[in-house]
Amino acid sequence: MIPDIETKSAAEIEAFQEAKLKEALDYLSQNSPFYKRHFEQHSISISEIQTLEDLTKIPVTTKDDLQRFDDDFICVPKSKIIDYVTTSGTLGDPVTFALTDADLERLAYNEAISFACAGVKSEDVLQLMTTMDRRFMAGLAYFLGVRKLGAAIIRVGAGIPELQWDSILKFQPTYLIVVPSFLLKMIEYAQQHHIDLNSSGIKGAICIGEAFRNDDFSLNTLGQKITEHWQIDLFSTYASTEMSTAFTECEAQQGGHLHPELIITELLDEHNQPVKEGAIGELTITTLGVEAMPLLRFKTGDMMQAHHSPCQCGRTTLRLGPIAGRKKQMIKYKGTTLYPPAMENVLNNFNQLESFVIEISHNTIGTDEILIKIASNVPSESLLGQIKDHFRAKLRVTPKLEWCDKKEIDALRFPKLSRKPVLVIDKRK
CATH class of the missing domain: 3.30.300.30 (ANL, C-terminal domain)
Structure with missing residues (x-):
């Protein structure tokens, strides 16, 4: 389940994204109160933005903009909004995001191709070990994505090793969706209760929220401590509410793959200019196909490196490495x-x-x-x-x-x- 665009040449992907960018700019100029004002204040004519390189002519959008003008980012009437989520507020006040039915469908597509990227198939069973409540986008996205992929999902929620193991032994899932450090608690519980980790049927874990790889994609201490006891594949996934998009590792485990049909990425220096290839920069994103609250040149605050070499999985898209850290931290x-x-x-x-x-x-x-x-x-x-x-x-x-x-x-x-x-x-x- 590799989308055709993800195996094209770099030039073809760039041309594809430039066409999508024009659509996004037209949509924002017609429907977004914030970006209408943004374009006017900075005397930007969107007709002059023809290439991805031209994006540097547009001033960036920041988390401060979202916190101050949250409602002005909404591009649809309230009657079209069917779900509200909030960011975790790691680096400031939480921001509310509205989603339409089309946005939820896009979210489902994103997670379906992301799970497929990690090798999950329709016959697999996934155990969801994150919350779906508290206006949390990720848990909902995982549920929708697994459903779209045609696989089965067990919604256990966060915490409680005893309950997690009860579900594993009862329903025999093949993958876990989990914060990686919690796997250490799962290992500890299994050892105390004489559960054979490596005959549990778990093939892999889709890991969120914490890094378990070094810059060269080798396992860091956390990753090593998990796999020395539990011989499962660990797949890193990077996402955020603002992006409505995930970068998930394939089975080569050499960084999270870009989905060109969903997002445009830039890595910027402190002057908001692109960094040299191979250098660490702040991930800045432009969402594609988002209906309610699309973002243009939004600075995520996450510092990372992009990798452009072709991947053995057949995808030619760039890959994002482990987060070096958050810029504000x-x-x-x-x-x-x-x-x-x-x-x-x-x-x-x-x-x-x-x-x-x-x-x-x-x-x-x-x-x-x-x-x-x-x-x-x-x-x-x-x-x-x-x-x-x-x-x-x-x-x-x-x-x-x-x-x-x-x-x-x-x-x-x-x-x-x-x-x-x-x-x-x-x-x-």
Whole structure:
């Protein structure tokens, strides 16, 4: 189930996207209060935007624009809206997104071809281990995509290893849709209750929300800890509410594939100009085929690298590598630039750690400070020293570390209305 456009040459894909871009610009100029104003304020004539390179003539759209002018992005009458979702608000106030029936159909198509990209077939059974409530787009998207693919889905929801294993043993799913660190809890429960992980029938896990690969696509510490016990394939998927599109790994597991019919991507530097090929930049997207709230040159805040070499799966589309970090969470610490995922990877090396949370703040002179709160049932000065040594070896700096009670950390990691664990608390203004 590879869409024909995903195997075309780079020139054919570019021409295809340029035609789609003209349609998107016409639609926005006619229907979007925000973009009508945007074009007028910046004296932009959309007829002059003929190529993907011409996009740089249009100022970018930011999360701040969405938060300030949310309703002005809606392009349809209220009577056409049939679903509302909200962003998770990781880097600011949540934003509401409206969807029409056509948008839900597009969402289903996106996830169906994304699951197929990872090797899921119509005869497979998937266990959904994320929430579908709390106005969460992802859970709904996964359900719609599996249904469109013709596969079966078991909606268990998040958490509770006992319930997850009960469903696995009872219904025998072949794939899990899951936050990867939760697989460690699944492994722990299985070992305690004498469940044979590798005869459970699970072939793979579609993983969301956390990185388990290094920049070269090898497994990082989290990925290694999962697969050393459970011999399943791990597939990375990157998506966001704003994009209404997913970048999912194929069976080659060398980055998430672009769907050219759904989205245009740019990687930009701090001056909003394209970075050189192979360099890390901020992912900036233009949605294609979205009816209610399409976005043009929207800066996602995610820093990553694109890979353009052909893939052994037959797709010729670009692939996005693991997220280096979020731009707003970049830390300048003792002369070193850090992103939280690098610190998480160091901490995941220590099985003795039960939980942790990273706090970023400004000190009295306005420079960045890092405090990592850690919990262990065997805290010791020796373990603390080992963690500090590992930080020095891997990142060249050692943040401040503080032993805390696990309940205190869990209260920070799982705020009441959050739909996913909070690993980073940024107190900087």
